[in-house]
Amino acid sequence: MEFDYQITGGDFSSAGFASSHLKKILKQLGIQPRLIKKIVIAMYEAEVNIVAHAWQGWIHVRIEPQAIRLEIQDQGPGIEDIERAMEDGYSTASEEVREMGFGAGMGLSNIKNNSDDLEITSTVNEGTELTIIKKFQ
Amino acid sequence: MSAQTFHHALKIQEDICIGCAHCMNVCPTGALRVVQGKAKLLAERCVDCGECYRACPVNAITVEQDDFSRVFDFSHSVLLVPELLFGQFPEDVDKSLIKEALHQLGFNEVVEVEHAAGILQQSTHEYMQGSDQERPLISAFCPAVVRLIQVKFPALVDHILLQKPPLDITALYYRKKLEDSGLDPDQIGIFYVTQCAAKIAAIKSPVGETHSYMDGVVNMDYIYNKVYATLKAQKKNGAQPPASPEQQPLSPEGILWSLTHGEADRVEGRCLAIDGIHNVMEFLEKVENEEMSGVDFLELRACDESCAGGILNPANRFLTVERLRNKARQQEQTPVKPARGIDHYRDYLHRNLALKPVAPRSIMKLDEDMTRALNKMRRVKDLMNTLPGVDCGVCGAPSCSALAEDIVNNKATLRDCIFIQRKYEQKNLQRPDESFDIMRRIWGDDKLIGNR
Incomplete structure (x- = not known):
């Protein structure tokens, strides 16, 4: 089962749409509430990352009976230092983004904490790719 | 799935139903279908919010109540009333006259549900200080909201603050008090005047409790008509008893408890009050996504203007709110603090006020x-x-x-x-x-x- 979402950079009012949609799907599949929560948090953070940092992005969701895989790809500034970006509280978000209540620097670490596997590749001034895997067991 | 039956107070009268689908279109949980020209309720999906009742153009949806004559099965009957009942009448109708009319209907005692507000408030405060249960905590006050969380937001059942609503605490208090006074437990009948279907469902098939503390339910519109008729007859015959001052007036918090902000304004920390089932659902979506942080407590009520907007209330909800707020203001200016009987049972009630965990039962x-x-x-x-x-x-x-x-x-x-x-x-x-x-x-x- 696959789903695709397109996310527009800067569109804060729509942030959360894709994660809400995915949440409904996971509920219909009868995934345990605790797991749904983790997956939706990871998805939401990924969504907000695109909105806050990138120009545009795509999320491809693939659901198998054993696991869910989120492939997130954006066109944007990329991440210079992935290791630092993974640290709690590290953020390159602009003042405007922070004023909107985003950009607290918890995004990537939150994704990592809520997934079983996280892969990040990024090219500065081109974009970032994330693959998130969460097993259902 | 295990075989379960869900008691619903909302009943579709097939002979009256015209199959217009108005109810189906407003149901927030998709619990209605039309089959053979009649609305059909899917019991496992219904949360007893009453939106269908509001939408039905021919009054084919009714709220069942217990046979009123059951009151006479008990030698000592207590009627628990929400303060809202008094707010259904114009301000010039004195509360003591309404209470007297209720006594005449056959109740030995008439007690406001919200006498337990103080105890609940204290207990909530203590709980929130000492517990690391995941925030925001969600009040268990509105039974329609508790059921909504069970069926549509199963991930959030762990957020429900497991404390009895004032209604059950007051029922528990009264039963204990009367038993202690030497009355035969089987002869004590505790009845409740309800403003909504959800409260009936909560009494007939409680969530988080093994049994209900109530022996019967009377609907607000029914009791309103009875009281109204009594008052009218008294006036006509010139037999109106003199108004008397309240012996145990409710605290301002108690008066306001069932209104929007009634709880949220009294809980410490960052609290939000949300009324109206669609508003509640929109917000629970966000809570589920963890789109917010730092909120400690949520007061969520299924009806617009909370219980003042209950489907069985005859009076306009905005006027009821105005009356109750005026009353609370007056009460604030009354410096005399009378002894409240419930205080003697504070420890007993604190020990017995926890609810059992609420199980999710997703309809999705x-x-x-x-x-x-x-x-x-x-x-x-x-x-x-x-x-x-x-x-x-x-x-x-x-x-x-x-x-x-x-x-x-x-x-x-x-x-x-x-x-x-x-x-x-x-x-x-x-x-x-x-x-x-x-x-x-x-x-x-x-x-x-x-x-x-």
Whole structure:
């Protein structure tokens, strides 16, 4: 089962749409509430990352009976230092983004904490790719 | 899934129902369908919010209540009333006259439910100080909200603050008090005047409790009419008793408890109060996504203007709110603090005020088995590309997606869709009389045969 979402950079009012949609799907599949929560948090953070940092992005969701895989790809500034970006509280978000209540620097670490596997590749001034895997067991 | 029965106070009177689907279109949990020209309730999905009751144009949806004569089965009967009952009457009708009229109906004692507000408030405070239960905590006050969380937001059951609402605490207090005074427990009858269907469901099939503390329920509109008739007769005969001051007046917090902000304004920390079931659902979505942080407590009420907007209240909800707020203000200026009987039972009530954990029972699942659920979801996705997406309800389901889910669960067929019927007729895959029969099966003979 696959789903695709397109996310527009800067569109804060729509942030959360894709994660809400995915949440409904996971509920219909009868995934345990605790797991749904983790997956939706990871998805939401990924969504907000695109909105806050990138120009545009795509999320491809693939659901198998054993696991869910989120492939997130954006066109944007990329991440210079992935290791630092993974640290709690590290953020390159602009003042405007922070004023909107985003950009607290918890995004990537939150994704990592809520997934079983996280892969990040990024090219500065081109974009970032994330693959998130969460097993259902 | 284990066999469970859910008690619902909302009943569809088939002989009155005209199958207009108004209820189906407003139900927030998709708990209604139209079959054979009548609305049909899907018991496991219903949360007793009462939106259908408001929408029905012919009053075919009723709220069941216990036979009033049950009051006389007990030698000592207590009527628990929400303060809202007094707010149904104009301000110039003194509370003591309403209480006296209730006594005349056969109740030995008439007690406001909200006397327990102080104890609950203190207990909530202590709990929040000492517990690391995940925030925001969600009040268990509104039974429709508790049920909504169980069926639609199963991930949030762990957020429910497991403390009895004031109603049950007061019932517990009164029963204990009367038993301590030497009355035979079997002869104590505790009744409750309800403003909504959800409270009845909560009493008849409690969540988080093994049994109810109530022996019966009386509906607000019923009791209002009775009291109104008594007051009118007294006035006519010049037999109106003199108004007397209240012996145990409610605290301002108690008066306001069932209104919006009644709880949220009294809990420490960052608290939000949200009323109206659609507002509640919108907010719970966000809580579930953890789109916010730092909120400590949520007061969520299914009705607009909280309990003042209960479906059984005869008075306008905004006027009721005004009256209660005025009263609370007056009470604040009354410096005398009378002894409150409930204080003597503070420790006993604190010990007994916890609810048992609330179990989720999701209505969203397509199948218990994950692989089958995935297959069904694929089919739903395909069906959604075939169905028109106008959510017209002519198939007898509230939306195209509801029909698609019914189809994959073998509860409906694609041909129930009027657009699909036209498509098939165009391609000579179905005859018009076959389409006609389908419509008849859904909407009944009345609408399709004869002259309405």
